[in-house]
Amino acid sequence: MPGGHTKNLFLKDKKGAIFLICAISNTAIDLNATSKLIASGRFSFGSAERLMEYLGVEPGSVTLFAIINDPERKVTLVLDEALFARDPVNFHPLKNDATTAISPADMLKFVRSLGHEPIRLSFDAEGIPTRIEPDDAPAHL
Secondary structure, eight states: OOSEEEEEEEEEETTSOEEEEEEETTOOOOHHHHHHHTTOOOEEEOOHHHHHHHHOOOTTOOOGGGGGGOTTOOEEEEEEGGGGGSSSEEEOSSSTTOOEEEOHHHHHHHHHHTTOOOEEEEEOTTOOEEEEOGGGSOTTO
C-alpha cells in the first residue's frame, strides 16, 4: 500500500498512566527520553489485559483507531510528527488482518473529534524527541 506505514506502542508509566505512541514504522523512539520530555514516569509495555481494558484490542492489533474505545480519555495519545509528512498514513482498523489509510489532516480530525489532543513529537535519528508545540504545527493540520 502507498503511504506511511505505522507502528503503535501501548505503554504505561510507573505511575499507572497509559500512553499510545503512534509513529512511522521506521522511526527510532527512545522511550526513556520520551517519558522525560513529556514528564511521565518510566515507560513499560502495557499488558494484554490493560490493552483490552483501555483500548479494546488484542496484542498485535494496537492502532490509532482504538482510541475510539477510550471515551473517558484515559489514554494519552502521542503522535510522531513524521506521520504528518506522509499522505496517506496506514493503520490497522482495530484488527491486524487489514490495513486502512487516512490522510494526516483527517487523522487529526478523528482524534480531536473524540476529545483527544495529541502530544506531537519529532524524533531524531537516535530516537530523541522534541516536542512540537501547536504554534509549530503546520496551519492546515
